[in-house]
Amino acid sequence: MKIEESFDNKEIIKLEIANRSIYLGSKYNMTREIEKFKDVFNEINKHYQVIIFGAAGGSWIREMKEQFKEREIVFVEPLDELKEKLIENISEINNIKVISLESDTFQSDLKKVITKRFVQFVVFSNYDLIFPKEGYDLKNSIKDDITDKTINENTRVVFSKDWFENYLKNLPVIAQSERLNKYRAAFSKKPAIIVSAGPSLEKNIQLLKGNEDKFVIITGIRTLSTLRNEGIKADFACVIDGSEAMYNVAKESLNEETHLFFSESSNYKIINEYKGEKVYFTSPNYINLNIKLGNFSTDLVYQGGSVAHSCLAIAEYFDCDPIVFIGQDLAYTNNQIHSKNATIKGEKLETDNFDFYVKDIYGNDVPTTYSLDSFRKGFEEFIKGYYERTYINATEGGANINGTLIKTLKEVIDENNNVIDKSCIYRYDRPNLDKETMLNELKDNLKELIKIKKFAKEAIIENDNLVGNFKANNKKFKKALERLDYIDNIYKQKKDQFLLINSLFAPVIKAIDIQFYDEKVGNYESELEHVTFIAEKGKTLYENVNECIDFALPYINDAIKSLEDIISE
Incomplete structure (x- = not known):
């Protein structure tokens, strides 16, 4: 691999493949290749994770630092040396993942980096011409992994209550x-x-x-x-x-x-x-x-x-x-x-x-x-x-x-x-478990969920009134936003309390993801439209949280009673 400059003063990579010298990108007009990629990238829905086949060194990515911000980006390089060069060039950009097809762990690496059901696959410049088989295999691997994730997600949704119980x-x-x-x-x-x-x-x-x-x-x-x-x-x-x-x-x-x-x-x-x-x-x-x-x-x-x-x-x-x-x-x-x-x-x-x-x-x-x-x-x-x-x-x-x-x-x-x-x-080995700790942690979890449930009810009311307060342009709107931020922060701080009922959230997350799938993502026609979206999504979320906790409490109480019986024997 050799680093050169294109005729329009862009970094370009030259490879020797099968006794032939091949450029990744365009030796004559690398700017055109980058602009073509930008045009494609900017049309991709911002909800989608983007998997990009190749970067030709990636020095051009600095120009797109803002476009890549708050996006989930994965670059896949066909060779380890191309991966290392890309990582070197984008070291200051934190939200980009890079993997290599040459790695022995590629399949497991790909599974780890694919985090969404919605994925857009993009080829940079001439990578599909230089590495046609690799590109074809990569697309199939992405398809297979998304299929597996969808199967697993559907399983979590269908069995969420069974698993909790x-x-x-x-x-x-x-x-x-x-x-x-x-x-x-x-x-x-x-x-x-x-x-x-x-x-x-x-x-x-x-x-x-x-x-x-x-x-x-x-x-x-x-x-x-x-x-x-x-x-x-x-x-x-x-x-x-x-x-x-x-x-x-x-x-x-x-x-x-x-x-x-x-x-x-x-x-x-x-x-x-x-x-x-x-x-x-x-x-x-x-x-x-x-x-x-x-x-x-x-x-x-x-x-x-x-x-x-x-x-x-x-x-x-x-x-x-x-x-x-x-x-x-x-x-x-x-x-x-x-x-x-x-x-x-x-x-x-x-x-x-x-x-x-x-x-x-x-x-x-x-x-x-x-x-x-x-x-x-x-x-x-x-x-x-x-x-x-x-x-x-x-x-x-x-x-x-x-x-x-x-x-x-x-x-x-x-x-x-x-x-x-x-x-x-x-030969029977009797377990030596700390049943008292298990029991006390369950009791503490129960108390915290009851407290959190009260905040969920409050958040439902605040979201219900949010649009009306916005239209009235009164002080209640600002106070409601501050209160909702406060409740959101409580939920983040108490995330450990949700570990017990995490499985119950699988259908909730999927339903909200589908119901409030928002293609505009910041490009609303009016602030009222944006506030309405936030209020409806927030209300639906906390209504579902409330239902999950209501479902969970009797089962937690039963588990506490069973453990108390075992300890008292």
């Missing part, structure tokens, strides 16, 4: 359950099998019978009863789903004695009714809340959207090697949703819809969905991050998972003949 009703169980940390490296270098409910499970599940002592067998709770019906004993089961539908799926397994891994948001009915020992692990979503309520978190377990991701992460925590997948189709093999022996009464076996095709382990097309393919990518991301062990796909069907070896289950069984000592599973 589950968290509080699971607290008493968490206080008395074994913890993940007991099992760190408990089965080091021993083979693990992750059992999932994909259509191909019926092809080979029977081969596990009589071979259970050679593997650490981990399964989702759906397939726990499937294994039992086949006469196969699992070592661990896992449940992360918090929905009522999951409870219905799990009913056949509630009397099992297999140790059950669960997290804060797992369905509380399953956790309270399950007969066997429960083992608690911390979901990353709750780490800050758990710290506030007494710092009772365990080590974290990776969660990629499905229970199989958690099973995989648990096997990694055990330090198992190799880790083997069966029933992990991640696709509708033979047009089936699940295997026949993992489909419960009332569920459809076959699907009527899919989104697109992916390649299966044999190189043929197999139908899948955006959700299932997102899970596949989650596995591949995990495998790439924990590459020091062997991963085997013994599903014998379904989508190909990059990073895995393809083998039959029979081959895997034939290669592993040693009996595993599993005695640690049956």
Whole structure:
């Protein structure tokens, strides 16, 4: 890479690619390239995050410092040296992120920097001509990440109340359950099998019978009863789903004695009714809340959207090697949703819809969905991050998972003949949690939420009268703005009190984002229009905050009572 000057005295970069000298930008008229970019950029809605492919060094960005202000900007460079040059040139501009396609961590870097559902992709100058494949792949990666974020956001919206209820009703169980940390490296270098409910499970599940002592067998709770019906004993089961539908799926397994891994948001009915020992692990979503309520978190377990991701992460925590997948189709093999022996009464076996095709382990097309393919990518991301062990796909069907070896289950069984000592599973370690701190923090949180609720009611009234006071041009308008600023600051200062009810805000935030999507952003036709917008948005926000607190208070009271009962025993 060589830094030169264009004929119009702008910094320009010269690269040597395939024995050819190529300029990023225009050697003759770099000013024209910059102006073309400005024209495109200035038309982009200010709500959008902007991802820009390339900057040709980026010295020109100083000219756009004001336009970039208060915007979310990400530059993606195809080469590490271009990234470093860009960072050097924009070091005084704080709101710009820069990542490189050459980085080993590019995919995870891209996930981190994409923060909005609305994203505009822009190519600077001639980058798409010099790096066509890179630009094409980048656009697809952005599309995939936005799809994943949308799926996750929709999940948070749909299950917001379930997760909140589950968290509080699971607290008493968490206080008395074994913890993940007991099992760190408990089965080091021993083979693990992750059992999932994909259509191909019926092809080979029977081969596990009589071979259970050679593997650490981990399964989702759906397939726990499937294994039992086949006469196969699992070592661990896992449940992360918090929905009522999951409870219905799990009913056949509630009397099992297999140790059950669960997290804060797992369905509380399953956790309270399950007969066997429960083992608690911390979901990353709750780490800050758990710290506030007494710092009772365990080590974290990776969660990629499905229970199989958690099973995989648990096997990694055990330090198992190799880790083997069966029933992990991640696709509708033979047009089936699940295997026949993992489909419960009332569920459809076959699907009527899919989104697109992916390649299966044999190189043929197999139908899948955006959700299932997102899970596949989650596995591949995990495998790439924990590459020091062997991963085997013994599903014998379904989508190909990059990073895995393809083998039959029979081959895997034939290669592993040693009996595993599993005695640690049956040694109960009583948790030593500070239940008093947990209880007192809940009580304090309850009091603070009741106080905050009073301010929400006041803010609703102030916003309701804001437009009228503005039109009357009276002193009440200024006082109302000052009071609303004061209440807003109280809410910011008390943000820790909202950790407990954060999940309840997911649908609120999305609804307000949609209802008050404002394309004008500062370009209102009149001040009255602006004040009306602020008043309506503020009133809606605080009405929803009020409703969330009203919903939460009875559940918090119940959790306090349950913990008091446990402490008094």
